[in-house]
Amino acid sequence: MTIHIAEGDIAVRTRAIVADLRFLEGPLLPILHEVQREFGYVPQEALPVIAEELNLSRAEVHGVVTFYHDYRDHPAGRHVLKLCRAEACQSMGGDVLAERVKTLLGIDFHQTTLDGAxxxxxxxxxxxxxxGPSAMLDGEVYGRVDDQLAAELVAEVCR
Known part of the structure; x- marks a missing residue:
């Protein structure tokens, strides 16, 4: 279920977040984290507000949002499953694990199951x-993820 947030509400709520955090040293990252916590993602409508309030260009704010993989530009599912794609995990079977999890969920990276789970x-x-290979489910980290553990994690979030 996607909840629609009016653009004006996004601007008002984003301005409040910026007002609370603007006096930090290097406030952009903490502001973006708080915006994502508030909305579940970083809405495009928030970027010009942040840029204006911090006296940055829209391009600078957009560049930071797109550089860091933790920021989402659309709402996530009720659960977020992250699979490590770094070399150490790949060398321990991470590619096979990724394909297995994609098959179990019926989605690819950066996608959400149709039921929003x-x-x-x-x-x-x-x-x-x-x-390795490792995974993170809703902030909890798992190591040595094999087919069995992957299936258990997927079953847990697809109930």
Whole structure:
């Protein structure tokens, strides 16, 4: 279920977030994190507001949002499953794991299941290089993810 937020509401809520955080040193990243926490993603309508309030160009704000993989430009599913795509995890079977999870969910990276249950995202290092391949489900990290654990994680979020 997608909740529509009026563009004016996005602007008002974004201005409030910026007002609370603008005095931090280097406030752009904390502001973007808070906007994403508030809306579930970083709405395009928020970017010019942030740019204006911080006296930045829209291009600068857009560049930061698109550079960092953690920022989403659309709402995520109720659960977010991230699979490590870094070299250490790939060398431990990460590519096979990714294909298995995509098949189990019926989606590709950056997509959400039709029922809105799960969004699948690639991530480039979860810090478990010695325990690859690794995954993160709703902020909880899992190492040595094999077919069985992958199936269990998918079953857990698709209930």
């Amino acid at each position: 799960v969004t699948l995202e690639p991530v480039y290092c979860l810090g478990l290089c010695a325990c």
